[in-house]
Amino acid sequence: MAARIMVNAPASAAKGEVIEIKTMIAHKMETGHRMGTMGQIIPRDIIHRFECRYDGALVFAADLFPAVSANPFITFTTVATKSGKISFKWIDDKGKSSTSSVKIKVT
Amino acid sequence: MIRAGLAAALICTSASAADMPAPKSGLEYVSPETRALQADDFANPGMLWVSGGADLWRAATGTSGKSCQSCHGDAKQSMRGVAARYPLYEPKTKRPIDLQVRINQCRTERQGAKGLGFESEELLSLGAYVAHQSRGLPVKPPQDERLTPFIKNGEKLYFQRMGQIDISCAACHNAHAGQRLSGNLIPQAHPTGYPIYRLEWQSAGSLQRRLRGCMSAVRAEPFAYGAAEMVDLELYLMSRAAGLPIETPGVRP
Numbered sequence: 037m038a039a040r041i042m043v044n045a046p047a048s049a050a051k052g053e054v055i056e057i058k059t060m061i062a063h064k065m066e067t068g069h070r071m072g073t074m075g076q077i078i079p080r081d082i083i084h085r086f087e088c089r090y091d092g093a094l095v096f097a098a099d100l101f102p103a104v105s106a107n108p109f110i111t112f113t114t115v116a117t118k119s120g121k122i123s124f125k126w127i128d129d130k131g132k133s134s135t136s137s138v139k140i141k142v143t
Numbered sequence: 144m145i146r147a148g149l150a151a152a153l154i155c156t157s158a159s160a161a162d163m164p165a166p167k168s169g170l171e172y173v174s175p176e177t178r179a180l181q182a183d184d185f186a187n188p189g190m191l192w193v194s195g196g197a198d199l200w201r202a203a204t205g206t207s208g209k210s211c212q213s214c215h216g217d218a219k220q221s222m223r224g225v226a227a228r229y230p231l232y233e234p235k236t237k238r239p240i241d242l243q244v245r246i247n248q249c250r251t252e253r254q255g256a257k258g259l260g261f262e263s264e265e266l267l268s269l270g271a272y273v274a275h276q277s278r279g280l281p282v283k284p285p286q287d288e289r290l291t292p293f294i295k296n297g298e299k300l301y302f303q304r305m306g307q308i309d310i311s312c313a314a315c316h317n318a319h320a321g322q323r324l325s326g327n328l329i330p331q332a333h334p335t336g337y338p339i340y341r342l343e344w345q346s347a348g349s350l351q352r353r354l355r356g357c358m359s360a361v362r363a364e365p366f367a368y369g370a371a372e373m374v375d376l377e378l379y380l381m382s383r384a385a386g387l388p389i390e391t392p393g394v395r396p
Contacts, residue, residue: 060191
């Protein structure tokens with residue numbers, strides 16, 4: 037299955053308004069500390085980096101660690117400056133990068 | 144996890160159907176934080192499975208080259224109320240059939256695709272998407288006499304002691320609902336939110352996975368996924384939950 041991602045952001049906002057963005061991605065966030073049925077370590081595979089860009093400029097980023105639970109839910113605020121694209125990127129230990137974006141109209 | 148020692152303390156309690164208070168969803172026995180998580184569609188992790196299911200609903204696959212949507216159209220209409228009345232009687236097997244197996248039947252017999260495994264991401268996602276279309280609708284078990292013997296068998300299993308701890312489902316869920324078992328309140332065991340997102344699992348899971356968890360907790364050998372006993376138990380649980388709203392995707396600790 038394709039990456040399952042949910043993003044919630046306002047479709048429009050007034051210039052200067054503080055907007056809340058909620059994001060969630062399906063990811064097992066395997067810690068690297070668990071053992072499989074044969075006693076072997078299950079290799080770590082977590083999303084270690086999340087980035088949000090507003091019209092290309094980085095407005096929010098987070099480094100994630102093994103204590104973060106599966107399917108990380110990240111919510112944050114930013115200021116509505118101009119109409120454009122808000123894009124999101126999640127990068128995991130296998131190098132897989134998942135992306136999503138929304139459009140916002142600023143008046 | 145349910146602690147064995149605490150479970151043992153409950154053994155002496157007898158339980159009968161008469162002990163059962165008015166039906167209350169398991170949601171009423173969880174913390175305010177967990178309730179808030181379920182209530183917010185953008186924070187409820189179960190919605191990841193619902194949205195994945197929406198994608199699968201529209202994806203053509205199998206030898207028919209058809210998607211679920213090709214035959215069923217908009218799920219919002221065609222699947223509304225479906226989860227509220229399952230399991231149904233299946234004349235072909237002369238047994239009840241639950242929603243997961245019905246979905247798999249459509250995949251293999253009509254779509255010409257490979258059946259999906261129990262607890263696979265795909266089956267949970269399709270199950271969550273289909274059941275989500277009934278959210279808010281009351282559980283409405285079908286009035287079908289052919290189901291009666293299977294409901295009776297489910298009821299028998301529910302009141303039967305099992306496992307090394309030798310305790311029945313009813314001893315916890317009827318006689319002690321609302322009381323604490325280690326960190327958790329014991330719910331009345333209504334299957335209204337399935338597939339649920341369980342924080343302990345860090346994942347969505349089916350009703351059968353939940354039931355297997357309760358069986359392991361009393362150190363019983365759990366019934367296999369898809370076993371006749373499982374479906375009979377599901378059927379009986381749905382009959383007890385009549386009138387409660389479907390919540391899928393529910394969130395539980």
